[in-house]
Amino acid sequence: MKGNSPGNIIKEYPQRGPIKQFRFDKVVAFECFRCGKQKKSKLITIYDDNWNKRMCNGCYGFLLSIYEIKAGTKSENDKVTELANILFKLVSKNEIRIASENLKIKDNRNKHLEEQSIRFLASAEHLSEKVGIEYSLDWSPLVIGLCKALENELVAKLIVPLKEYCLNLDLENDKLDKDIGRIAKYIVSDNSKPPEIGTFSHFLQTALNSKSRRETSNLIKSFYEFLSEYSFSNWILDKDGLLKSLQIVSKEYRNKAAHIEELSKSEFNNCKELLTGESGVIWKLNKAMN
Numbered sequence: 001m002k003g004n005s006p007g008n009i010i011k012e013y014p015q016r017g018p019i020k021q022f023r024f025d026k027v028v029a030f031e032c033f034r035c036g037k038q039k040k041s042k043l044i045t046i047y048d049d050n051w052n053k054r055m056c057n058g059c060y061g062f063l064l065s066i067y068e069i070k071a072g073t074k075s076e077n078d079k080v081t082e083l084a085n086i087l088f089k090l091v092s093k094n095e096i097r098i099a100s101e102n103l104k105i106k107d108n109r110n111k112h113l114e115e116q117s118i119r120f121l122a123s124a125e126h127l128s129e130k131v132g133i134e135y136s137l138d139w140s141p142l143v144i145g146l147c148k149a150l151e152n153e154l155v156a157k158l159i160v161p162l163k164e165y166c167l168n169l170d171l172e173n174d175k176l177d178k179d180i181g182r183i184a185k186y187i188v189s190d191n192s193k194p195p196e197i198g199t200f201s202h203f204l205q206t207a208l209n210s211k212s213r214r215e216t217s218n219l220i221k222s223f224y225e226f227l228s229e230y231s232f233s234n235w236i237l238d239k240d241g242l243l244k245s246l247q248i249v250s251k252e253y254r255n256k257a258a259h260i261e262e263l264s265k266s267e268f269n270n271c272k273e274l275l276t277g278e279s280g281v282i283w284k285l286n287k288a289m290n
């Protein structure tokens, strides 16, 4: 425990991840280290076992909502959806609109992205600037915003066109294949949810590695035929191309954000560089499928 408690504690609440609440016998004045507001309360939350990091109730509720999603037992994909919802709650429509315009001015390539992808990027970007260096807390919802932008581009630029290309194929055998079955089912179904990054990444890995399926699987054969219509699609067929990028995004960012680990600003910046930096994955994907 760093620092000193400001009075008589009459009740301690259980530790919830990095945060813990205490009730005092008298009202204590303090400044919330997260939002900077001056507060008076008998109830104080501290962050990271540090009495110099006192937090107001509003900030406590916010952090707790992130922590409860991450520590919960829902599927990883559900957690990602819930964290993305938190991200959108933190920004107004107007802020998203302005940040979207700024993104398009800053980098022309943003103009070619889907509206929903831009919304994810703009929300994350806006918050990262707003909270600035002071925001020493969990950056998971912002990192999820970046990952969802990539996922959205992947679905719109690659997976949906592949689905349309394969629409009249017989995929009965492929639906039973444990490695590509989920993509096969998505293609033949009218109303199934598009696959997440992890599912597609596993399909792609199989497509790139399995020599036998290139002979036997209608879906894999069509995947190669489909890509042959795009001049720059070699990046998608290269193991060090799209596949490697998707694996890094899943392992280093998306999965971590959905679990207990707290993500910092530097992880957010690294993820941003990987996806939308000078030679970002999102640009490469758009070039490959252009």
Ligand SMILES: [Zn+2]
Residues within 6 Å of the ligand: 032, 033, 034, 035, 036, 037, 055, 056, 057, 058, 059, 060
């Ligand atoms: Zn606060």
